[in-house]
Amino acid sequence: MKNVNISIEEIVDSIDCGVILLDQNKHILLWNDWIAVRTGVAASEVVGRSILTSFNEPSNKQFATALSQAFTSGTRSTLTNSSPHPIFPLNISDKLHPNGEQTISVKMLKGWTVEPLCMIQITDSAASPAKRHVNEHHDDGNKVELDLLTNLYTRRFFDEYYRIELGRLQRLQQPFFLLMLDVDCFKKYNENYGEEAGDVALIRIAYSMRKILRRTSDVIARYGGEEFIFLLRDTTAHGAQITAEKLRKLVSNLEIEHDYSGVDDHMTVSIGVVGCDPQKSGNVNQLIDHVQLALQNAKNAGRNQVCYVEA
């Protein structure tokens, strides 16, 4: 493989199946984003804990046996089961398969490190890998769609979510902020480094943005090819601008080489921010236009910067 500056964690978090790594005491070493999204359990909550006690439900007998056989004799097992008795409580809801149709492979990885590791791979056989989007359900009952390249919400999901959320925030008279982030000179990047490298860059940017926006109330979606939108609540105008600046620096610090950008020697982003306080302005209908205008202002001012406007 060509020498690209990407970590194993980034790759594992971007793949479209669940991956768990266990040490020889059956304690969790790695818990990727796929499984965190579908169980609602973050890696930080389970890493270091035993796989057999990480869920509220009693562990599945079949699964416990497969694990024990893997550790004692290196046996590789593939388990399949569907609702109503899932091995992992995944929220891959559709009406027919409320917990998805899980295929779970358990195998030992030997020779990678001094102590053998056990890898558990989970796929949802009810969701066709050829599907462009994964359908789930959000807390409010909305159908959730995740973009397969970046694992962020799709624009379609965001538009619907935003419509509902806007009404709610107006009723509660709570301020909120929209951020629109666009990768600078991305066309030139694709032309010079190839579309595959462009895809990897988008995956890396999306991955790092997900990692720093940890508040569950923050919503990020892929709004266009290289354009991302954020809805932030429970913050102030100052907080939103700080977050935007943090995102700008974050992408810059990834140091993705871009010799053809004309802005810098690595990849940069421009960000528009719009704030809306329903108690003051109440002018919420044109917010998407406003944030796009703020983004355009950041581009016109030389890119690689944040521009804030008040609605």
Ligand SMILES: Nc1nc2c(ncn2[C@@H]2O[C@H](COP(=O)(O)OP(=O)(O)OP(=O)(O)O)[C@@H](O)[C@H]2O)c(=O)[nH]1
């Ligand atoms: N590799 C890759 N490229 C994409 C994807 N989606 C959109 N693009 C490309 O992103 C580029 C966007 O180009 P423009 O809209 O001209 O924007 P830009 O070159 O970033 O210029 P500025 O935004 O003005 O700095 C186009 O070349 C698209 O083909 C994707 O999923 N993968």
